[in-house]
Amino acid sequence: MAIISLAAITIIYLTSLEVGLRNYLISIAPNYHVQLIYSWTWMWDFIVMAIFFVASMTILFGKRWIRISPAGPIYTVGTAIILSLDAFFPYDTLGPLQYVVPYLVKFNAYLITALHLGIATAHSNIMFLSGSHGPFALQVFWPSAGVHSIIIYSLVMMAFLLKMNIPPKRKAMYFVLGVIGTIGVNVIRIFSLSLFVLKVSTNVSDFESFHSVAGEVMFLPWLFIFLLVVTYIETRRLKKLEITKQENDKNK
Structure with a gap:
């Protein structure tokens, strides 16, 4: 049940992007001195996906998920971190x-x-x-x-x-x-x-x-x-x- 709820929240987030949420994220980017808008919006996508993966794996396997199925969560978390660096510390x-x-x-x-x-x-x-x-x-x-x-x-x-x-x-x-x-x-x-x-x-x-x-x-x-x-x-x-x-x- 918990995983279904997480999936529903993730789907709602992804759907909301097309009906105004993405524009809202873009509008608040200057408040955080973000220069690269694409990296900023994608960062939030990967943060949400990372939360979904980590939470789901934890619910299913507990701490053992790190050894059972680490690739997806680590990829999404790593990408979110990289995108945040690109958004807040752009270019060189x-x-x-x-x-x-x-x-x-x-x-x-x-x-x-x-x-x-x-x-x-x-x-x-x-x-x-x-x-x-x-x-x-x-x-x-x-x-x-x-x-x-x-x-x-x-x-x-x-x-x-x-x-x-x-x-x-x-x-x-x-x-x-x-x-x-x-x-x-x-x-x-x-x-x-x-x-x-x-x-x-x-x-x-x-x-x-x-x-x-x-x-x-x-x-x-x-x-x-x-x-x-x-x-x-x-x-x-x-x-x-x-x-x-x-x-x-x-x-x-």
Whole structure:
């Protein structure tokens, strides 16, 4: 009954967004010195979803939910935190998170030039692009570069590995491989934004529409597939170990 009530409250919240609540959230954003409205409104979406997940898991499993099903709650909580940082400390306010961005931007400019997709030059976190639709200056900050996805990946992966019966060395291997893969997804993320400008449109409104969904569309499938692959590999490994153990017991 409690879970049904939580679900009903969550549905009411999501429905209310379309009938005035989102506009209200936008209207009060200046009171809190929020500059990035999208991050502000999405932050509340993820806060509500995080509360729903954590409360539901706690009702169903108690404190054991941390080991049973941590991915969803941790992802939503982590994303809410990242969005709050982006809303209250926008652009390059958080210097450490911005540190790696120039390197990603330079690498992206190199890829565009090497693949002859257009003209691309990089300076710090700004990329000057010129393609089929004219010039465009793309300024990249840490959320757009996907730095937050590495943080979220780390939280989800650590929780995932915590409940897996895997030797420590294999856990470390999977974690590092996932970080490398997530960085690769981030490179593709910036590359796709650049490609949109070079080949599709330099209209700012069109670009913002694409930019607002491109990151999560790439990161979430990658995270899901990677966790699925790790689960599959380890399940097969454990089955083989069990079969080997049974055969050894028979031969004794």
